[in-house]
Amino acid sequence: MWWPHTHxxxxxxxxxxxxxxxxxxxxxxxxxxxxxxGAGFQLVLNGVPVFARGACWTSADIVSLDASRExxxxxxxxxxxxxxxxxRVSGITLYESDAFYELADQxxxxxxxxxxxxxxxYPTDEAFERSVQSEAKQFLERTxxxxxxxxLCGGSEVHQQAAMLGLPFDAYQQRLFAEQLPSIINDYRPDxxxxxxxxxxxxxxSLSMLFGTRGGITHYYGVGAHQRPFDDARHAQVRFRARRCxxxxxx
Numbered sequence: 409m410w411w412p413h414t415h416x417x418x419x420x421x422x423x424x425x426x427x428x429x430x431x432x433x434x435x436x437x438x439x440x441x442x443x444x445x446g447a448g449f450q451l452v453l454n455g456v457p458v459f460a461r462g463a464c465w466t467s468a469d470i471v472s473l474d475a476s477r478e479x480x481x482x483x484x485x486x487x488x489x490x491x492x493x494x495x496r497v498s499g500i501t502l503y504e505s506d507a508f509y510e511l512a513d514q515x516x517x518x519x520x521x522x523x524x525x526x527x528x529x530y531p532t533d534e535a536f537e538r539s540v541q542s543e544a545k546q547f548l549e550r551t552x553x554x555x556x557x558x559x560l561c562g563g564s565e566v567h568q569q570a571a572m573l574g575l576p577f578d579a580y581q582q583r584l585f586a587e588q589l590p591s592i593i594n595d596y597r598p599d600x601x602x603x604x605x606x607x608x609x610x611x612x613x614s615l616s617m618l619f620g621t622r623g624g625i626t627h628y629y630g631v632g633a634h635q636r637p638f639d640d641a642r643h644a645q646v647r648f649r650a651r652r653c654x655x656x657x658x659x
Contacts, residue, residue: 410434413516434555447623
């Protein structure tokens, strides 16, 4: 089985057709444990709970947006040596190259992948939905063989943007995130858990505050941006944060 490097070996197997190499694949199962109250979020790899810890990814080359394999390899090695086991590619960035996901497979680093949507009230017209269908399908087909793809997320801070404007929960439930993207994922990557947005409340919970730290997916800034002491994360009872500088499931 393929494992994140913190829990085992990232076994990969070369696939050939008629003697020609087609690439390497790994085999694993991924589930989400939401806890007894249904508000938590913990990845379970091959039946084993994983304490996720990592960082948000922007780009290894902010000029070309297409970093060389050598540059990516050096960064992935640093991430592994730092003890990371997950990297989040945020919706404010772009879909990375095949080399990126190949290296994630190789180094045993899980990828939390946002679709490229962020901070916006997206339209519902047919032309836009067709473009979303094409974009999501192309990405999922291209990355179908990568075991490291561990979470698919609708986008970054779309719900947050609306909540910060004071809009009620029902006002920012968009078909794009609630229906269209889950449907496409079910067709092309049903093995990967889906999160509607980051941050977002726990499924079925329309009453809790979006910025609460004790359930759902949170963007907690206490330690770091707000310069709170390290024990603030424990006092805040952070369950799972997907931003700012670190992904971590609280104890």
